[in-house]
Amino acid sequence: MNDAVSNSARKLNGGQALAEMLRIANAGPMFGMGGFQLLPFYEAVRALGLKHFLINDERCGAFAADAYARVTNRPGVCDATLGPGATNLVTGLVESFNGGIPQVVLIGGANRDHAGKNMTQEARQTDILRPAVKEVIRIEAVKRVPELLRRAFAVATSGRPGPVVLEVPEDVCHGDYVFDAADFWIDPATLQAQARRTRPDPADVERAAAIISKAQRPLLLVGGGIHVSQAYEALQELAEDHAIPVAHTMSGKGAIACTHPLSAGLFGRYSRIANELIAASDALIVVGCKLGEIATRRFQLIPAGTPLIHIDVLPEELGRTTRADVALAGDARLALNDLAAALGDGTAARQKAYAEEVPARMAKWRAGAADRLKSSEKPINVGRLIDELNSVMPEDAILVADGGFAGHWGGLLFDTKRAGRHFIADRGLASIGYGVPGSMGAQIAAGRRRVVGLTGDGGFNMTIGELETARRAGTPFVLCVFNNAASGYVKALQHSMFGRGNYQSSDLVEMDYAAVTRAMGCRGIRVEDPDQIGAALREGLANTSSPTVLDVVVTRDPARMLPGVDARALTVEKGDRPV
Numbered sequence: 354m355n356d357a358v359s360n361s362a363r364k365l366n367g368g369q370a371l372a373e374m375l376r377i378a379n380a381g382p383m384f385g386m387g388g389f390q391l392l393p394f395y396e397a398v399r400a401l402g403l404k405h406f407l408i409n410d411e412r413c414g415a416f417a418a419d420a421y422a423r424v425t426n427r428p429g430v431c432d433a434t435l436g437p438g439a440t441n442l443v444t445g446l447v448e449s450f451n452g453g454i455p456q457v458v459l460i461g462g463a464n465r466d467h468a469g470k471n472m473t474q475e476a477r478q479t480d481i482l483r484p485a486v487k488e489v490i491r492i493e494a495v496k497r498v499p500e501l502l503r504r505a506f507a508v509a510t511s512g513r514p515g516p517v518v519l520e521v522p523e524d525v526c527h528g529d530y531v532f533d534a535a536d537f538w539i540d541p542a543t544l545q546a547q548a549r550r551t552r553p554d555p556a557d558v559e560r561a562a563a564i565i566s567k568a569q570r571p572l573l574l575v576g577g578g579i580h581v582s583q584a585y586e587a588l589q590e591l592a593e594d595h596a597i598p599v600a601h602t603m604s605g606k607g608a609i610a611c612t613h614p615l616s617a618g619l620f621g622r623y624s625r626i627a628n629e630l631i632a633a634s635d636a637l638i639v640v641g642c643k644l645g646e647i648a649t650r651r652f653q654l655i656p657a658g659t660p661l662i663h664i665d666v667l668p669e670e671l672g673r674t675t676r677a678d679v680a681l682a683g684d685a686r687l688a689l690n691d692l693a694a695a696l697g698d699g700t701a702a703r704q705k706a707y708a709e710e711v712p713a714r715m716a717k718w719r720a721g722a723a724d725r726l727k728s729s730e731k732p733i734n735v736g737r738l739i740d741e742l743n744s745v746m747p748e749d750a751i752l753v754a755d756g757g758f759a760g761h762w763g764g765l766l767f768d769t770k771r772a773g774r775h776f777i778a779d780r781g782l783a784s785i786g787y788g789v790p791g792s793m794g795a796q797i798a799a800g801r802r803r804v805v806g807l808t809g810d811g812g813f814n815m816t817i818g819e820l821e822t823a824r825r826a827g828t829p830f831v832l833c834v835f836n837n838a839a840s841g842y843v844k845a846l847q848h849s850m851f852g853r854g855n856y857q858s859s860d861l862v863e864m865d866y867a868a869v870t871r872a873m874g875c876r877g878i879r880v881e882d883p884d885q886i887g888a889a890l891r892e893g894l895a896n897t898s899s900p901t902v903l904d905v906v907v908t909r910d911p912a913r914m915l916p917g918v919d920a921r922a923l924t925v926e927k928g929d930r931p932v
Contacts, residue, residue, distance in 0.1 A: 368393025370498035384414035388434025390461025409818040413790035415445020420794030428455040436474030452781025455509035456516035464523040487515030495530035510548035553681035562695035568636035577604030578641015584686035585772035594699030596708035600627035603764035606776040611768035621648040739766040755788035755808035786815035796828040804830040831893035848911035866904040876901040
């Protein structure tokens with residue numbers, strides 16, 4: 354436990370107590386926009402020298418905190434004022450809630466002496482936020498600030514992590530209380546996910562091991578839970594000792610290096626070779642993955658009758674979308690360690706031929722994808738941009754991908770070069786607009802490591818104001834804007850379903866985003882020739898004085914906007930969507 358902050362009692366207001374607890378917790382930078390209710394907290398943050406960044410939109414504050422938490426596994430911290438500030442957080446908090454990302458969120462509340470009397474900006478904000486977060490805690494007394502902040506960190510980092518909202522009424526934040534030194538402490542075990550790890554039932558582990566030991570073509574399907582658990586070493590040892598290929602979701606990219614010979618790449622809606630391996634597998638081991646719509650091609654990918662072992666920290670997720678023959682409820686790292694122990698000596702030699710299929714299949718896929726990866730077409734093929742990123746980005750760098758097809762292109766084609774969270778995609782809610790604030794939050798967390806973001810022009814339009822925040826925060830990330838003058842994914846779907854030329858409300862005005870960026874005091878580079886991409890990326894990565902935006906003019910053809918297949922070849926049935 355952390356030591357008490359002093360040896361004597363002292364009077365603090367609620368805002369000071371909040372800031373003191375965050376200092377003790379060594380909380381990361383905060384993102385927010387102040388208001389009267391939380392002003393004592395802001396003053397205490399200033400007095401203590403804590404790092405806090407004013408943002409231009411509260412949703413972006415939540416996105417930035419989310420990205421910071423993904424890089425560090427420590428709770429992101431954001432705040433908002435009463436009413437519109439709090440309600441603006443919803444989209445960002447649902448992203449973290451669905452994605453299992455820890456956050457501690459402070460919102461101002463109305464003065465309790467006057468609540469319910471049409472106070473300025475008053476709203477039923479906790480009713481709105483409650484289904485968007487893991488827990489809402491209302492602080493009813495100044496003296497309970499330390500206790501309830503401890504509770505927020507414990508809830509945010511345990512089980513499946515998630516955001517916790519602390520509502521601080523005006524009179525609590527401004528009110529005083531004489532605290533004892535012993536009131537200020539926090540359990541270090543709750544300051545980072547995965548906190549409070551649990552193991553699966555040993556009998557279930559033995560049943561799972563029996564299935565794997567008999568299998569000739571086992572396959573690991575790994576989701577974002579691998580990053581929360583930081584189970585990289587346990588996963589790689591199991592895979593290598595037993596020659597089990599590893600496929601991943603977009604959130605699970607980096608479970609092992611994409612360049613590892615056992616990496617089968619992305620599975621689900623878009624796939625390199627993994628979907629074929631799933632079809633031929635005789636044992637599927639799912640790790641930290643919810644098996645949702647995209648991962649399962651709308652619940653059609655997992656073959657009926659193939660034995661399936663499902664590891665997840667949240668017991669109620671087991672069997673939710675897909676039958677599990679063995680359900681292992683527990684932390685991914687501990688479950689994988691227990692499974693390896695139950696399997697005993699490795700079987701890699703026995704399954705050598707199967708394991709060798711993976712790099713051979715991957716080489717064949719790369720040859721088939723060369724028309725995208727090495728394309729010289731103009732406007733630029735997004736595949737060529739991702740291939741250049743694979744060549745230029747340092748091994749320890751992080752790629753942040755916005756919602757929409759930025760995430761899908763990156764998820765399919767980007768190669769992480771080592772295990773770890775080197776690819777961040779906001780797949781909890783897949784909201785467009787994550788690119789700028791997500792890159793900012795990731796860059797703050799990553800320090801001197803380089804961060805590159807991917808976003809569409811629609812996503813950039815949504816949050817372009819945060820480029821000012823990023824410049825002020827001194828975050829020199831590189832942002833690649835896919836400039837196709839369209840809401841690309843929507844336009845591609847319209848093309849698939851209704852035919853060429855039948856587009857509605859999916860076109861944007863042609864913009865020179867490099868010029869806009871330069872007007873905001875950042876470096877802007879317009880890229881129209883694919884042979885210029887590498888040099889532009891290197892220039893951006895060399896710039897450490899401001900954010901750099903690469904305005905990349907990509908294909909305007911909606912039949913070529915999706916990454917996995919040519920949209921003209923899709924068959925879309927009424928009521929469904931392309932997979």
